[in-house]
Amino acid sequence: MNDGALVALGLSAQVALCATLAILPPGIALGWLLARREVPGRALLETLTALPLVLPPTAVGYLLLRLLARDGPLGERALGFDLDLLFTWKGAVLASAVMALPLVVRTARLAFEEVDPRLESMARTLGLGPLRTFAEVTLPLARRGLAAAAVLGFTRALGEFGATVIVAGNIPGETQTLALAIFSDMQVGRDSEAMTLVAITVVLAFAALWTVELLLHRRRAR
């Protein structure tokens, strides 16, 4: 494996991990909200969180770019300071986080829907408040599904291309993740390098999906 591939792999892992950590709390919260609460505008919320799943990633990337541009709503002019996300690895984190969020929300929601609400009621009658009920009954019972949500979010972030290339660019050693490096290698005809990178992504994706399968299957069998 060459140095370039290692750098790309390290950067990808860093970006995907940060993105996963960033979306896990809001993803779990949204999943719980959609599974357990009759919130007003629920259908709208559901649609909005699912949107990145169906939009072209480049469209999402472009929206983020305009949002963060110097004269955009979150740009230097509007905020009075520069968030410094565009064309940095943090921009790649943001782009892949936005793209991975729907998957995390949906999987987390399913995980919560599988928890019997009567067990939560039972915990309440035994003296646990809503927060402790969540921590001691809901979370432990949903843990496998939530772990699956995290792994799926991580893999989605790992493979992100379209939004990342627009928000973070394709700068080797700085923002060039595995997915971007494959594209670059292919364009200049470095086929064996591209193939190495493809092999790495296949192994990573396979391991992740296998883990998810084990997590969800064992939960069903229980």
Next chain:
Amino acid sequence: MTAGSAGRTPGLRLDLEVPCGSFDLAIAWETEQSALGLFGASGAGKSSVLEALAGIRRGARGRIEVAGRTWLDSGRGVALAPEARGVGYVPQEAALFPHRDVLGNLRFGERRARRAGQVHRRLQPEPVLELLELTPLAHRPVTALSGGERQRVALGRALCSAPALLLLDEPLAGLDLALRRRILPYLLRIREEFGIPTLHVSHDPSETTLLCREVCVLDAGRVVACGPPRAIFGAHRLLTGSAGNSVPEMVNVLEGRVATVAESLATIEIEPGLCIAVADEGHFVSGQRIAFEVRASDILLARGPATGLSAQNILPAMVREVHLPESGDLHAAAVVNALLGRQEQAIAVVVSRRACRELALAPGVPVHLVFKAQACRLLAAY
């Protein structure tokens, strides 16, 4: 404090409305008793009342007052959260926590008792496991338990929480006769030893008579009767009234002490000098307290001397009341209430209308109650 102390009368005051499916349940009930029953056929709305009391039923309106504390007063916008009520709820499906073992489930209940400073030595998980014969299962995952075991674990978890009010939803339903006979004494013991106010939901008259001092009968979401179970289940209108499919069988529940055991018969003294012969299947011990039931339709009435019969029980009694069914109801039998012994225990007997006429049964008439030792069905020995 959230959990009440053991031995306190609950002073239950209910005026509730709960939407449940096809009808709106309405129940108004005030009582100072602490061993309470909620009786009715399935679908009468009993479980909904328990859920409303536990605070986990949405849409419950009205007032709930337990031992002087207001749990619900929708008129004033008061609705105590379930965690602030301190109930021990045992639902029909047990609702055990699958991520804890048997002991872990009991500890879950125990923590509330600890927080509330309500630590009773005998309500610790270990003695409760012992009481409910669950000690060998302490470290078993709850997913590996049988129905009866799950029920007992749910009961144990509720007990360990030192509840202000125990809510039992058909704790004996779905258990076989042998298991019922084993668990019923625990329920009696809980009533007698811990004195925890209990609301016991059941559709079994004997169970309710044995466990409860006062019963509220629900039918299709309405209260049709309220009072001591013996008076309620001896009442004629319950046999003929209400929806046809929900008529409970009329039974007499008797309690006493085993005096002698011989020749496959046990003699049960139900009051000094008054003994009843009960068929012994080999589990009676002299001196033991037992409860048994005799169906009202298994008892014969005799006027004059009843001799030359194989029946082991021929007991003098006095007719108190005769209930004849409405004249239009040709299929219904008559119910005779007779008084037995010096303590005047009310015994219900079902006879045909012709027999009623031919024997000229009327209040004050002396009769003999005749029934076989085999007609006495053991409910519990304790």
